[in-house]
Amino acid sequence: MSEKSDLVVHRANDVGGRAPGGPLTRDEHEMTPSEKACHALLNVLDVHKLVNTEEKRRAVEDLGGQIIGSLTYYERCAVAASQVLMEKGLITSEELGRTMDDVRRRWAVEP
């Protein structure tokens, strides 16, 4: 496969045989409250047929290797789910941004 083809076809989560290999780092942790909330929300989106597992996995892949490598599992899922909801016209970036601002104000977290 040419370098360009590989960039297009060999998607970020398809890591089998890719250098560098080596041992897996296993640092399991208790799920945080926000991770539990995200998990629950993803289940609700799936049950209501708004974002299914396949769409979520595809949207995570679409984020690309750099973002996937930098975000935690639930951070990736949350961004991916928001992408799918926007693709389907169910939310807009503006609505999402306003809600995120509301939440930040509520929790008094620096943006």
Place this chain on the structure above:
Amino acid sequence: MTARFGVGERVRIATRDAPGHVRTPVYVRGHVGVVERVLPVFLDPEQEAYGVNSGVGIRLYRVRIPQATLWPDYRGNADDVLELEVYEHWLEPAEEDPR
């Protein structure tokens, strides 16, 4: 839905390098394996991933490939195999001996 392949049948995993979300990793494409078991029919993840809701079902198989044929520098046990699950539209009949 009738299964196209049976247990023990030799199959070649297609070399189909196209854009899109698929469930067949690049490193097994083009390799020959043996059907280890025939699994149920599932919704086609390649269509489901794009919100198509086509409802198309595709047969899934568990395919066994010798590790030594996948990795030229494999140093593990000669009998080691990889088992992975592959959808029917990625499989073709193969005559060659996978070993």
